[in-house]
Amino acid sequence: MEKVLEVKNIEKYYGNKSNLTKAIDNISFDVEKGEFVGIMGASGSGKTTLLNCISTIDRVTSGKIVINGKDITTLKGNNLNKFRREELGFIFQDFNLLDTLTCYENIALALTIQRVNPKEIDKRVKKIADKLGIKNILKKYPYQISGGQKQRVASSRAIITNPKLILADEPTGSLDSKSARQLLEIFETLNNNLNATILMVTHDAFTASYAKRILFIKDGKIFNELIKGNDTRKQFFEKIIEVQTLLGGDLNDVI
């Protein structure tokens, strides 16, 4: 299989010499084409920092991140912009849709930036909207639709450019359980039918159980790895809970 993402010994430090925080401490892993990988960890374990580094928002202190054969840690300026618009798709916890544009235009914007011609844009937007079940809200503005619908619009914006890698940062974080389930099922179909590679960061075991492989991160290091294999989702979910208890998960911190 073709490797889409290679993370090689990356480290990320915050602060200065006297007060050094190792947010990421020597992490290496690979993601192959068509994989659905989840990254789990308690808050402060460095999972979002890891995603920020992969998504070129943040720079690593040392190490290499290779996406589709390109070392992204050395990209700068226009090359970086080009890379972002052509190879990456982002989904955020708080949607990040533009209020001034309708849903249709929000989705189309990703393609407009790539200078695709308008006829082609129209065709592709309609196709993707049909798939994600948001065809009837395309003319509405983001403030007129529900959170679940917003996240679906954001997801269509992320995947319409056919990116090599889709990065999702707590995509279900601000959704209710029903919309979360719908969204995750959409992710699953995208992964299965369109062969999209998804990297999802989450702290929620239920959300993570939709992934095919899960990396657990603790104190900036990879703690464990779980592969779904032939398990059902329920079995996988129970395994995740087990590892999470081992990890000294959120529950102990709360109580």
Next chain:
Amino acid sequence: MLFKLSFRNMKKSIKDFAIYFLTLVLGVAIFYMFNSLDSQEAMMQVSNSTRDLIKLMIQMMGMVSVFVAVILGLLIVYANNFLINRRKKEFGIYMILGMRKKPNFKNNITRNSICWNYIISSWISNRSIWFAIYVNISRQII
């Protein structure tokens, strides 16, 4: 599409712009008022004794106007930052989507609204700074 985006952004932030314009216009107007105090008609028609007083006042004004210019400069910088800050998140989204930073003017003048807003704001602040400097220099000469 991008024209639509820039146009709607302008429409949405028209209130911000109104405040911005008003602040700058007011600032420059006050500055001008201070500096042109001595060339007012009312000042010409005073008796000899008060004229000496006014001369002293004008000399003082010259020093004060430098101080006012510094404050006006800070105000302009602040107003610029204020406008940019209000749209920080939006710019972030553009960057994440990979929008080009430098628009291609040959292809499309309204490539993005960032550029337009930037041009307008920098033009205004440039104007007012130059105006302030000009007034100051002319005062020194006179």
